[in-house]
Amino acid sequence: MxxxxxxxxxxxxxxxxxxxxxxxxxxxxxxxxxxxxxxxxxxxxxxxxxxxxxxxxxxxxxxxxxxxxxxxxxxxxxETAVTLTHPYPGVPQALADLRNAGARLGVCTNKPLRPTRAVLAHLGLSDFFEIVLGGDSLPVRKPDPAPLFAAFDALGGGRRVYVGDSDVDAETASRAAVTFFLFTEGYRKSAVEDLPHTAKFDAFADLPNLIRSMK
Missing domain, CATH: 1.10.150 (DNA polymerase; domain 1)
Structure with a gap:
């Protein structure tokens, strides 16, 4: 992959x-x-x-x-507010399936980097990602596409796919001109049909096959 x-x-x-x-x-x-x-x-x-x-x-x-x-x-x-946070259902298995299939994985968030790393470590997700960028990792943050470009550049070649849930994520992907998969169960403010996306999904169990089926 x-x-x-x-x-x-x-x-x-x-x-x-x-x-x-x-x-x-x-x-x-x-x-x-x-x-x-x-x-x-x-x-x-x-x-x-x-x-x-x-x-x-x-x-x-x-x-x-x-x-x-x-x-x-x-x-x-x-940084220490992690006890009530949980991955969405199917996230760890989807990440494992994608990585085992050869995909290179990263995180690009507007959350500050230290609490980002803290919650990933608390939830046992850190090892899935080769690059993690927070909202304070660069002078700009999403929807400026620069952090997303930086994350992809760190991962190397291959087709680029961004996975997000929000209006900010959709705008970021659009400005970066990359494939965008919209997770519909997150924090978006707009209707799904109003957000530009390549594909949408409501369960992480579906994500690996969506990635595999890309044209």
């Missing part, structure tokens, strides 16, 4: 929203603000930690002057 596959992380390989919600609501409680729901948490995820905090803050009427302090508190806790 001569293919390089790069995955998004939150909402694609893992459901991390419960842990992120826990961090957010701890911060909001200290501010005397109402907690955010799990649905709000998922809606705020996707553009990196700073944007998440800004969305959370704005949703609860906390002024912009608090942004840097809240972001520092958020990122300080993020």
């Amino acid at each position: 001569d293919v390089s596959i790069v995955f998004d992380l939150d909402g694609t390989l893992i459901d991390s929203a419960p842990d992120i919600q826990g961090i957010a609501n701890g911060l909001l409680a200290r501010e005397g603000a109402e907690p955010i729901s799990l649905a709000e948490t998922r809606a705020f995820i996707g553009d990196g930690a700073a944007v998440f905090v800004a969305r959370m803050r704005a949703a609860r009427g906390i002024d912009e002057a608090s942004q840097d302090r809240l972001l520092a508190d958020f990122t300080g806790t993020y």
Whole structure:
């Protein structure tokens, strides 16, 4: 299988929203603000930690002057917030099947790199990936295609496939002009039909055969 596959992380390989919600609501409680729901948490995820905090803050009427302090508190806790996070069903087996078939695998996420590595290690997924890039690995982050290009370049040749779940991922793939497989059970904000994609799937058990069937 001569293919390089790069995955998004939150909402694609893992459901991390419960842990992120826990961090957010701890911060909001200290501010005397109402907690955010799990649905709000998922809606705020996707553009990196700073944007998440800004969305959370704005949703609860906390002024912009608090942004840097809240972001520092958020990122300080993020690395150890792994206990409620889990891979989506079928993820470990799909990754094993793809790697055993010769695919080269990587991760490109807007989550900061240290918590990215921490959660991959906690879930026993680290060894599947030859390259892991976080939202702070380069001066720019998705939907700028540069991090995705960097991940693919690190993996080497073969057909390039990006797997993600969100509007940001779809835009990134489009700007990079690479094949995009959309996981429909993640954190996307738009309807599936409104996101450009080569193929879609709702179960990771289907992904290896989708990859094999590419024209």
